[in-house]
Structure formats: C-alpha cells, structure tokens
Amino acid sequence: MSTTLAPADLRARPAESTLVIDVRGPGEFAAGHVPGAVNVPADHLDALLPDLRAAAERRRLVVVCAAGQRSAAACAELAEAGVDAIGLDGGTQAWTAEGLPVDTAAREGRAVWAMDRQVRFAAGALVLAGLALGSRAPKGRLLAAGVASGLVYSGVTNTCGMAAMLGKLPFNRPAPGALDAARAALRA
Numbered sequence: 285m286s287t288t289l290a291p292a293d294l295r296a297r298p299a300e301s302t303l304v305i306d307v308r309g310p311g312e313f314a315a316g317h318v319p320g321a322v323n324v325p326a327d328h329l330d331a332l333l334p335d336l337r338a339a340a341e342r343r344r345l346v347v348v349c350a351a352g353q354r355s356a357a358a359c360a361e362l363a364e365a366g367v368d369a370i371g372l373d374g375g376t377q378a379w380t381a382e383g384l385p386v387d388t389a390a391r392e393g394r395a396v397w398a399m400d401r402q403v404r405f406a407a408g409a410l411v412l413a414g415l416a417l418g419s420r421a422p423k424g425r426l427l428a429a430g431v432a433s434g435l436v437y438s439g440v441t442n443t444c445g446m447a448a449m450l451g452k453l454p455f456n457r458p459a460p461g462a463l464d465a466a467r468a469a470l471r472a
Contacts, residue, residue, distance in 0.1 A: 287359065288373035291382050294318070294346055303343045303470070305336070305369070306376075307358045308350060309456040312399050316386035318348055318372070318379055322469040325458060326358050327451070332463065335470040337367050345369035350400065351377050353442055399456075403446050407431050 294302070304321040306313050313323040324332055326349075339345060340362075347362070347369050349355040355371040362369045372379065380386060397405070410431045417424025438444045450456060 287356070288352070288371045289346055290373050291379045291384055294372055294379075295384055297344070297346075301343055303339055303345055304372075305345055305347045305358075306349070307347055307354050308376075309399060309451050310458050310462060311397065311402075311456050312350065314389040315398050316376060316380070316388050318376065319385060319387045321348065321387075322466050323458075323462065324466050324470075325451075326354050326361075328458065328463060328466075329358060329361055332467055332470065333365055333367070335467050336362065336369075337365070339470040340367045340369065346372055348372040348379075349375045350398065351375045399447050399450065402450050402456075403444060406446060406450060407435060 289297075294304070299320060304318045306317050306321040306323050307326040307329070308317075308323070309325050310323060313321070317323070324336070329336065336345065345362070345368065347355040347358045348371070349358070352371060352373065352375045355375060359369045359371050374381070376386065411428045414425055414428030414431065417427060434445060438446070
C-alpha cells in the first residue's frame with residue numbers, strides 16, 4: 285500500500301470520506317492550505333491523539349505539510365500510536381504546483397510568512413550580523429560560519445533546526461482555543 289497520495293487523487297476523493305490534517309504551524313497554515321484541512325501542528329499531535337484515532341475510524345486521514353517531510357514524520361508517529369494515515373505527496377507545494385486551490389486565513393490581523401521564508405530571513409540576518417561583527421572582532425565571523433554549517437547540515441539531513449526553533453516563537457504557536465477548534469473539527 286502506498287504511503288502517499290497524489291494531489292489530484294486527494295482532490296478527486298469525496299470530502300465526507302477524507303479528512304485532511306495539516307501539521308504545519310499556524311502561520312504557515314494561515315498562509316495557504318488545502319481547503320477543508322484541519323490544522324494540528326506536528327508538536328501537538330499527541331495532545332489530540334484520541335480524537336485523531338476516532339476520526340481515522342470514520343474517515344481516511346491525509347496528512348499534509350509544506351513539502352512532505354513533516355507529514356511523513358507525522359504519519360510515522362501516528363502509525364506508532366495505531367492511527368492509520370497517509371501523506372500528501374509533495375505537500376501543499378505540489379498541491380499549488382498543480383494549480384489546485386488553497387484557502388488562506390488572516391491571523392490576528394497581520395500578514396504571515398511561510399516557515400521557509402522565516403528561515404531564509406533569520407539565516408540571512410544572522411550571517412549579515414556575523415559578517416558585520418567580524419569587521420570589528422574577527423571572532424564575530426563564527427556566527428556566520430555557524431549559520432552556514434547549520435544550513436549545510438540541514439541540506440544533507442533534510443531537517444531544519446532553525447525552523448524547529450522558530451516554530452516555538454509566539455506568532456508560530458496556535459492561538460488560544462485553536463486546539464479546541466481542531467478537536468471539534470476532528471469529532472465532526
């Protein structure tokens with residue numbers, strides 16, 4: 285059995301038989317998500333596990349993230365807990381690349397940035413700061429070198445420690461009541 289579902293195949297599935305779980309952070313989710321998706325950030329899966337298990341008994345769970353790495357990890361975590369789920373091949377990037385529609389949601393009246401944009405901004409700012417510090421104190425260049433080595437490690441391992449750290453910031457955390465809304469959607 286396949287562990288992923290193509291975007292066109294998800295689009296063709298009846299909504300009443302499928303529940304899309306988006307495991308990205310709230311900011312990323314608000315920037316654009318598969319219509320009808322429920323936002324359950326990956327680090328909150330365990331809190332909603334009983335509801336996810338019950339939802340999986342009624343409908344097919346399709347887990348989505350930006351490109352597929354986080355959804356694959358979430359599917360593995362759910363499988364360990366006895367919850368059957370399948371990932372969306374290529375995530376929302378593949379979904380939008382096929383010209384399929386996305387829903388967006390304003391978050392507290394401010395524009396939201398996708399996590400990859402937040403990472404690029406933070407990494408660039410830290411490298412510039414390291415280079416600027418290095419002009420006065422040569423050890424300041426170690427900051428730029430540290431960020432560069434982190435980016436190389438991220439590319440080799442296909443993980444991102446900076447994204448994990450940025451995900452802990454208040455604007456990337458679920459708003460109060462968001463998990464209760466996700467719980468209600470899972471029970472519907």
